[in-house]
Amino acid sequence: MTHPTITTSNNAGLNPQLNVWNNPAPNEVGESSVEFLHLLSGPTHIKITGKDRSRSRAVVTLLHGNEPSGLHGVYEILRLGLKPAVDIHIYIGSVDAAKQAPGFIYRMLPHHKDLNRCFKSPFGETEQDHLAKEIIESLKTIHPECVIDIHNTSGSSPSFGVTTFMDSTHDALVSLFTHRMIVTDLSLGALMEISETMMPTVTIECGGVQDPESNLMVTEGLGRYLTYDDVLSVGHTDMSLEFFHNPIRLELKEGSEIAYGDHCLLEDGVTLLPEIEHFNFGFVTPDSRLGFVYGDIEQNLTAKDMEGRELIGEYFELREGELYPKKILKLFMVTTNPEIARKDCLFYLTVPDEE
Ligand SMILES: [Zn+2]
Structure with missing residues (x-):
């Protein structure tokens, strides 16, 4: 099922895969995050108009089809019909893998590459490499002030943030969501590694799918990320971060x-x-x-x-x-x-x- 207002993007290269959905209304996104998922016909770029049109922020999620908390948070936020502080761009990646019955089981479809290992140049030639490239090209064009990429941990776990770069803007972004921060130089081909060269980027790991607090923390964190006027200075929190290095x-x-x-x-x-x-x-x-x-x-x-x-x-x-x-x-x-x-x-x- 395809929502009538969703159109195919034409903003990047060969065989664009991202569908664009402008300003979904609260009554257009389904009655649950599962219904919401099934309204998406493939990888989707949702655009929400904010109060300050001169700035934007990006959210990436569902790069792994078995990590639904980010999608759930996005759904909850859309249901609220919030007017964000700035324009918001949401990229929902592995829609096809997530839809595969019984739902949210496949990290990627069988015989497909792990999308969150494809964000490295030179980009490869598979469908996942093309999608990774398309997301990066779109981010380059929009140039948001920051990017967050939301995942679930593969086991039961408390939430934490991951960054490849340490400074107060990254601390500020992570502390919208959680107080644990992993700083790593690991080079795996994750989205964060390439988008960090353009704008502050953090990965939020919101705990396991089975942990009830995962959905709650991501919804609350996204609410702050969308509505705070300033998310890049630590002034918005008195929470001190616990760091884990390399x-x-x-x-x-x-x-x-x-x-x-x-x-x-x-x-x-x-x-x-x-x-x-x-x-x-x-x-x-x-x-x-x-x-x-x-x-x-x-x-x-x-x-x-x-x-x-x-x-x-x-x-x-x-x-x-x-x-x-x-x-x-x-x-x-x-x-x-x-x-x-x-x-x-x-x-x-x-x-x-x-x-
Ligand atoms: Zn993941």
Whole structure:
């Protein structure tokens, strides 16, 4: 079903995929965020006219089809019919993946690239690369004063912001939503890495899909982002941010496998305890059993720093096949979804002393 006021964009390159929807009225967006999703015929650019037409802000969300909180927040905000302080541009990315039955299950469609790994130049030739390029070209044309990209964490987690750049404008943007801030130089092809070169950009990870507070925090944060006259100075909050610097990704080695369970499930692979997601933003100590590794740790797991130094043996060890940290570590983005663990990483870690 296509809404009659949605038109196909013609503002970028080959085979434009973004549909444009101008000023959706509260009674045009459906009775739920699921209905709202089904009104979109594909990736969509929603434009909302603000009070100050000389400025604009951008929101990007649903780059991952299984992360619905941002879409939910956008829906709630549209239902309110708010008049934003400045023009607002909302980009909704992986609509097709999100719609795939039973809904909000697919991060991307099978055999498609991860859209949030396509934001790097030179852009590739797949549909996802083209969409990434189209979103970036549109941002270049509009030149908003800032961009936020809203995601859900893949496991249960408190909310946090991610930035590649540290200054007060990024602090201000994140503290509209949450008080935890991860500062990273990781280069993955995420939207933030490329749009940061044009305007302040932060990623908001609003917690897991299963966490009831995720939808609430994003709706409240978006309300502030749309209506505050100034979102780029820290004056709007007295909340102090908790920082986490340059996290290290724990990844599965090529050829190894991952499972979740309370005993060793895989010969030649890694089994993590399902309770591991309770350590999100908490500390693990050398007494915290994390799981099991069959075979050598170095053949199954890798943890590299920014310079590509292998640190697996410095941070983790096996004791009779059981996996333990060697020192106190802080974990976050812990997933118990084997697919995410395989394609992305098992979790991120920082060493508290080094923060
Ligand atoms: Zn995501």
